[in-house]
Amino acid sequence: MEISTQHTDPAPPLAAPSTAVGKRAARGATRPGDRIFLGLSRGSGILLLVIMAAIAVFLTYRAALAISKDDGNFLTTFEWNTGLLPAKFGIAVLAFGTVVSSIVAMALAVPVAVGIALFLTHYAPRRLAGPIAYVIDLLAAVPSIVYGLWGALVLVPHLSGLYGWLDAYLGWTGILSWQGGAPRSLLTVGILLAIMILPIITNVSREVFRQVPRMHEEAALALGATRWEVIRMAVLPFGRSGVISASMLGLGRALGETMAVATVLSPTFDIQASLLDPGGGTFAQNIASKFNEATEFGQDALIASGLVLFVITLLVNGAARMIINRRKEYSGANA
């Protein structure tokens, strides 16, 4: 990542125009070594596609086995009972918990992460920015189970105060009321997820902000813009697609996060009206918590819920890629 920024240095290659010719000539070669190598590398590419397809096919196959024996409605049943036949299970609670906790995480993390990225690229003293960026890079690598352990043993005990405060002042909204249980709720999960995805969003946003053409910023400064106006007029418009992609990456991680949720949440199989009351569950957490005691049929049912998670993350990531690819053509930055 550090290297990739270096090539933005303005160093116009003088001998560039011959590029296309050289490549075309080389492609015509049909030496056996070339053919084997091309076959190997193309084969690997195809293998990746095959793996993706296989994931979809096998998950769908096992999921179909389970869903065909589901006595309830797979989408709307508020129950997860796979031990005894007739089995009755549905994903409504899981979908709700996953979406809500991810929304909370995104709402908390994205503004803060963009703020930190701006801090690192435009506000922090030079001497401070380097080490901080380095530390954030490292924090992105902290395993999720460690976040989970910290969340359960350090964060949860500290949140009672916040919960009491929210209940006292915002309890009237209904979604922020609190009955006084242990704060192992979807809100806590959202907060923890926000902390977890913060480094990723920050890192990607920072890379993008750093690539804003110096000329754009200096032009704005020359027109008398304050630093904030430079950011609003030159930096943010340039970095928007990057920030969106960064957020999507964060969202993808939040949606599929397993262990941190499994350690922090105290799951129940129903939907709580309030974010603050313990209960609910997410797709990934449900799989991790129920897997050990599941029969083979139970595992199939969990695979069915995993398939839904797979489809959701596919859609999120696919949408993010589409946005980025489309934006790439418009932003004249690389011209």
Add this chain to the structure above:
Amino acid sequence: MSTPAVTDRTTGSLRGGSLPRWFPLAVIAASIVVAVAIGLGTGLHSKVQWGLIAAILAVLGTYVVAARVEGRRQARDRIATSLVWVCFLLAVIPLASLIWATVKRGVKVLDGYFLSHSMAGVADTEPGGGIYHALLGTLEQVGLATVVAVPIGVLTAIYLVEYGRGALARAVTFFVDVMTGIPSIVAGLFVLSFWILILKMGYSGFAGSLALAILMMPVVVRSTEEMLKLVPNELREASLALGIPKWRTILKVVLPTSLGGIATGVMLSIARITGETAPVLLLVWGTNFINSNPFSDPQASLPLFIYQQYANSSGSGAAYDRAWAAALTLIAFVMILNLVARGIARWKAPKTGR
């Protein structure tokens, strides 16, 4: 980055109204004093709340004073500055707390005995035992995953950069991107449905490393691709112009040039999968005993060990201590990998743009 300071001064001298350099510090100091006073006065005992009150006061105070003296635009600039600083401080708190808690609680039982003994014959609630079995399992599973994923990943990247044109390359690029976002538990479920439920292979370290390899491949492809793109075209052309076949050009010119970057990417991806718990939970199952054969029977693994110590301990301090110590070991391992990767990156950085 020195421009903003200059701008402030010039606009200030033109407009007349400008606040002294120590103004932000003064506002921060004042708002901290007021926040402490409010905190003590109303009996708020959480220091975090004091901090939040101070932050809000600092932002508002800055705006009000700056709007008076310097005008709206400057005030807005200052409020943005203070908000950005608040964002930064807000993020530092949990991250610092995470590191602090892990180190402080982790060092309690982390010693030579802990690293060299397994949990055989130690009940979850008793003190003692260690993580040797888990370390061994993690190293073997991650090693196997690396052996599977790196060749495929690097070759795919070579295909995309050196050969890739047309629909297939576009599809591969797109799905590599999408694959990066696959939740680890879904990769685990896939291997479960395919390897264990259909092929009936049983839980083993290798099943886990298959899932880890799936998670690792897109990361390797991505980083290798970036690195290959950095190799100047002139190098390829020079080699091809000498009549050297393309595959030899790739092997002898392109890959060596970008080797440092590729190694960095591989190390970072190893660091990423080392901490993955979910697929290991589904596929490796976990055990208290030393099992050095990753191809048969359940193994242990470091992240899984942390989870099981936490989940099965029923609140016993000894198990929590072990979990923290294992977490510290895991973080240290991942951090070392990261540092080494970055060291390689700096050392081998391709020298572009002289």
